[in-house]
Amino acid sequence: MKKIKVILFIICFLPLVGIAQTNVRIDDAYSREMPSSASNMAVYLTIRNVGSHGVSLESISTDAAESAMIHRSTMDNGMMVMEHLAELYIPSRGNVRLEPGGLHIMLGGLKRPLRAGDLVRMNLSFSNGVVLRVDVPILEN
Ligand SMILES: [Cu+2]
Numbered sequence: 001m002k003k004i005k006v007i008l009f010i011i012c013f014l015p016l017v018g019i020a021q022t023n024v025r026i027d028d029a030y031s032r033e034m035p036s037s038a039s040n041m042a043v044y045l046t047i048r049n050v051g052s053h054g055v056s057l058e059s060i061s062t063d064a065a066e067s068a069m070i071h072r073s074t075m076d077n078g079m080m081v082m083e084h085l086a087e088l089y090i091p092s093r094g095n096v097r098l099e100p101g102g103l104h105i106m107l108g109g110l111k112r113p114l115r116a117g118d119l120v121r122m123n124l125s126f127s128n129g130v131v132l133r134v135d136v137p138i139l140e141n
Pocket of ligand 1: 042071082105106
């Protein structure tokens with residue numbers, strides 16, 4: 001029985017880990033503590049594509065919020081507006097930074113207050129089938 005479990009583990013996880021480590025990496029993930037009345041929260045990180053093909057971030061899931069979407073902040077007539085992107089392309093051997101005032105992952109409908117020191121676990125799904133798990137630290141505001 002134990003042997004079967006070990007084999008299943010290898011079958012399920014090795015391909016994922018192998019591809020993930022060679023193609024796409026996440027660096028510098030963080031978010032900032034918000035007032036407890038806030039229901040939304042922005043997450044910032046850098047996605048590096050070290051592979052030889054372009055790849056797109058297609059979806060994000062987390063159990064900390066009702067939704068997790070890719071947003072881009074832009075200035076429109078002096079007003080900061082946010083646009084929802086269906087996906088985010090990362091060129092081969094390129095990287096995309098999500099940072100304040102620009103791209104971010106928007107967590108909507110937080111299920112619990114997130115405090116400095118907490119970690120928010122997210123799964124990022126890419127067009128090449130890779131799913132990366134990221135533990136995002138919440139920093140003091
Ligand atoms: Cu947003």
